[in-house]
Amino acid sequence: MNGKPLRSAKLTVRFEEIGRGDVGSVGGKNASLGEMVQALAPKGIRVPPGFATTAEAYRDFIQANQLKERIQELLGALDAGKAALAETGQAIRELFLHGDWPDETAASITTAYRELCQRTGKAEVDVAVRSSATAEDLPDASFAGQQETFLNIRGDEALLVACRRCYASLFTDRAISYRQAKGFDHMSVALSIGVQQMVRSDIGGSGVMFSIDTETGFKDVVVIDAAWGLGENVVQGAVDPDEYQVFKPLLSAPALAPIIGKKCGGKAQKMIYAVGDKPTRNVPTSKIERTAFVLEDRDILALARWAAAIEAHYSCPMDMEWAKDGETGEIFIVQARPETVQSRRDAAAFRSYTITRRGRKLISGLAIGDAVVAGRVCLIENARDIANFVDGAILVTGTTDPDWVPIMKRAAAIVTDHGGRTSHAAIVSRELGLPAIVGTGNATEVLHGEQMVTVSCAEGDQGFVYEGTADFETEMVDMTNLPQTRTEIMLNLANPAAALRWWRLPADGVGLARMEFVVSNHIRIHPMALVHHDQLKDEAAKREIAELTAGYADKTEYFVDRLARGLARIAAALYPKPVIVRMSDFKTNEYAGLIGGAQFEPEEENPMIGFRGAARYYSPRYREGFALECRAIRRLRNEMGFRNVIVMIPFCRSTHEADQVLEVMAANELRRGEDGLEVFVMCEIPSNVILASEFAKRFDGFSIGSNDLTQLTLGVDRDSAELAGLFDEQDAAVKWMISNVISAARKSGAKIGLCGQAPSDHPEFATFLVDCGIDSISVSPDSFIAVKRKVAMAEAAMKNGGKRNNEGA
Structure with a gap:
């Protein structure tokens, strides 16, 4: 909600007391949690209870430990080139880790924690402790994953330790470099801490959800990634998650289940609660868990409806994290932030890539982005070796985390063994505008350093790495000045994986x-x-x-x-x-x-x-x-x-x-x-033309298949290399067939279109079809613009005195 801003002297606040107008006090993440608790919980969207420390508490910690001047000195040395990033970050973090809590701040945190214990009915409730910087999750910058999260924290002392580590994480190497790149003043950014009751997803499942397709920018789909256990593995790309896609416009009908995609991921490990020094640990999943879907259809639909409601409330596409409690079966939203890549992309123009010649396919995985890039492989299996990265190379590794960002910026493309569409590698690649292929399973085994390869993300959901340098063409498609036409221009589509790429085309x-x-x-x-x-x-x-x-x-x-x-x-x-x-x-x-x-x-x-x-x-x-x-x-x-x-x-x-x-x-x-x-019939046999009026009594429409109609009209095998010169869709006999069936369909009141290849290969063929009075022409997406313009010209010529041809060539 957009109520009055927080009183600045407060050190901790319950989520119920904050809203999206409080980013300056509690950061984007916590402000969003408070907003959802206030505005969306009444609508049935579950958010675990919790509280936030304020920016005031962070500044009190800085002042009490006299850190400001020392931090500025260290950052000044970095800016002057007198110190390395890693050295600077480590020194600043140590200042926080060895600092002492001001008595009032420590008391406020522990009091708020004990109140949370009372609200949840647990003596020492297990909580997630998350960082929420006051500059994060803004519409034009995403700080997701920049700071640390600590899970399964219990008790006053453990909570204070985790909070101190959150403060220190404001100065991780990647956070420092990201703020430098985005032009944020380090000292003007404060850190709030969110303390939230844990959802027992360690014995359930969790994941990430977007209210927009992360690859194409298609706004009518919700994309959900899911894995067993706590959600950090999905965010970090340490597992290959399930992926579900749900079509938003049909979600309002309770009887419908518009789940348009379900892919079972490998889910080789899961993060669970642990005892001892480390509160969580990873364990292998069972064979049953690896082959089973994490979510049932009713859960997928419930999450998608929540995503649509959250998006509607915030009035922008959203990036959310969710968790399913293994004890109660309930699902919760644990984070929500604006999506910052596809939602800002220009919908009126996009670049189209077409590969014309390629080498042997080496590996495949999930395609991130839609570009094609050729280059040399730089294989780095361990973060310790990232200094060996070669600028402009194709980075190949097992998985990435925020420590890899400095070299990811210098890569031409990224290929990983593990991860889904919401993994760190995928998110960063989108933000950087880099093509990436994630979740290949074996890239680090198949590819080797210095190998010349082509990374293709232009062929749909699946991305491919080809041997050598492929030949490809690029075209900038601008749809701002496309003419209107009476004749409908439709698309020929076959590959579901690539279908959503073409949603921007104003096809009929x-x-x-x-x-x-x-x-x-x-x-x-x-x-x-x-x-x-x-x-x-x-x-x-x-x-x-x-x-x-x-x-x-x-x-x-x-x-x-x-x-x-x-x-x-x-x-x-x-x-x-x-x-x-x-x-x-x-x-x-x-x-x-x-x-x-x-x-x-x-x-x-x-x-x-x-x-x-x-x-x-x-x-x-x-x-x-x-x-x-x-x-x-x-x-x-x-x-x-x-x-x-x-x-x-x-x-x-x-x-x-x-x-x-x-x-x-x-x-x-x-x-x-x-x-x-409605039931249509293909018109691809001479009998369909000869008896068109009779077929029109049985079907609602015709679609002319010009390839087969040409083959059977001319008696030429369309696959015969010897007769290739005789196969001509613009032959007079074929055009006579087409003209006559269009005329018969129009007289019978049946719809008629053409879905052959001829208008795609020969846009002038479209002029003939318009002249015959065809209702629609269906073409391959890459020729849509050319055919649309050709049809507009033909219609304009007819309007200016041209004559419709109903008699063929």
């Missing part, structure tokens, strides 16, 4: 989302091998399937769950605009290449015009597999809430076949017109 929806890409890359198993797993003859495939489906009691649920969430990411990218999902269109040789697939696929001489598309859906050979696809679409639309999804049927040869497919869909509870479901 997704004209083609390829289901088979999701199946081949995110599922990898033939659906019939899951339906009939017990009948599989390939023992190696059986073992691989068992490994991939670990955690799924029903193996078919693995297919449905992964497919629904993969398509959900594509549906979310441009929600609520329409997203046309084409049902699977593998050829038999491609299906056979999936794990366990060879047993269920016939061998064909010409798979291109064989057992594919609609023919599979009602066939006994695949009907059960199609049922799984329908289950995934039902979940996507009805349980997750993506009613903007339209279903499209590929390679439908006849109206009789159309009727059979619609009948099978209805048997699987997907009925055209029910709950607003």
Whole structure:
């Protein structure tokens, strides 16, 4: 709340007494905790109780121990180049650690602690002791992780020791260098200490949460990282956490579960309570813990709703820490601060990278950022050796913490063995604008010093390190002056991992989302091998399937769950605009290449015009597999809430076949017109053009697949190198087909678009389509701008006296 500022003489205050207007007295972290206790606890958001020391208490400590002049002398020597950073930081910290508490301050802290014990009903309540600098968590600077946190602290004496160590941590090497870089006066910054009841997440779980996608700046998603035990391992990047993604616009409907991403992390260790000198320690996780999700869906949704509420209250994207109590099962928010990187990025312009030639893939991990960088590896496995870093090299290490920041600033890119999207390496890389790949698992084993590699974060959620120097192109995309068009310009998307990259493009929806890409890359198993797993003859495939489906009691649920969430990411990218999902269109040789697939696929001489598309859906050979696809679409639309999804049927040869497919869909509870479901058909066979008016009675719209339509109109195998010169989507016969089906669709009142490659490769082809009166054109994202402008020019020409062509070439 923004009430009256604190009376300056106070040395400690309860969280209930402070709000976001008190940053100058209690720092950003504690001010935010107080704000949440006052404003958000009444709305059901749980925040553990506690109190804060004030800036006044810090200044009293400085004055009582006569530290100001001595600190200034040491910092002056550093500025003059007479002392090293490490030497200076160590000397200043020793001053604090050997200082004495003023009696009044010590009494105020211990009294507030005993009051907290009474409030919680514990003789010596275990608390977290966190630093909160008065200059931290500002909209244009993040001091996250700069100062220390001490967990599982009990008793007056231990608390005073931890508080003194918090004061000392205001002058860690990284804190000193960060303030210098940001232009903050060291002596004008004070330190408040937050003392907060511990959540027993040591026997539960904890993690970090953002109310914005940390890689793309997509504002409609909540990203949650989770690991077993106390949260320090997630923050420090010491573990590979689970990652969940939730779509915010659909959270307001209690019946929906819009979790669009769930990834189970390795979680090799967890931090728990300990006894003796060290109050916490790391222990290995069990095999069950490593393969299980930390949070159930209801917890994921509850956290996401809290994130949305916190963001709405603060009116900006937020970076939060949460903890789940293993004793009570309750979840708490233990920190919240403004997100400082993506929320400040210019949404009107972004740089796009495209790799045109690459070497052998060496390793992969989570991509941080969206750039491509080539350079030499500098492998450093221990923080003691960071002085050996070579400026401009690619830093490769196990994990990073704030001690690494000085050399991270000098790196071209960063690659780590461990960590998730909210790890230290990821957060710092974003703030520095560096591409990074975290959680590779084995970068320090595979890569070696002086090796020339390319780090690519431009291919979606996954980042890749390639051998040698790759060729790549960069383009600055500016959308401020894009013209408006009557013809809708949509996107062809296939990769869920990369879908959110394109949310800034003012596209009119997704004209083609390829289901088979999701199946081949995110599922990898033939659906019939899951339906009939017990009948599989390939023992190696059986073992691989068992490994991939670990955690799924029903193996078919693995297919449905992964497919629904993969398509959900594509549906979310441009929600609520329409997203046309084409049902699977593998050829038999491609299906056979999936794990366990060879047993269920016939061998064909010409798979291109064989057992594919609609023919599979009602066939006994695949009907059960199609049922799984329908289950995934039902979940996507009805349980997750993506009613903007339209279903499209590929390679439908006849109206009789159309009727059979619609009948099978209805048997699987997907009925055209029910709950607003629209069903389109691909126009890629001459029969689709010849009988367009009849197909229009059965479907809501057409999408012209110009590749297959060209192949079958001209009788040219599109994959034949010998006939490549004959394959031309702009051939007069092909254009006649396209012109006539557009005309027939318009007369029948059906929607019609084109999702082929031609407008992407040849923007002038878009002029022909506009002239024919097409409703929409769907193109690859990298050609969206060019096609949009070409369409605008064509429409302007028609408006100024051009003539619509309904007769083809």
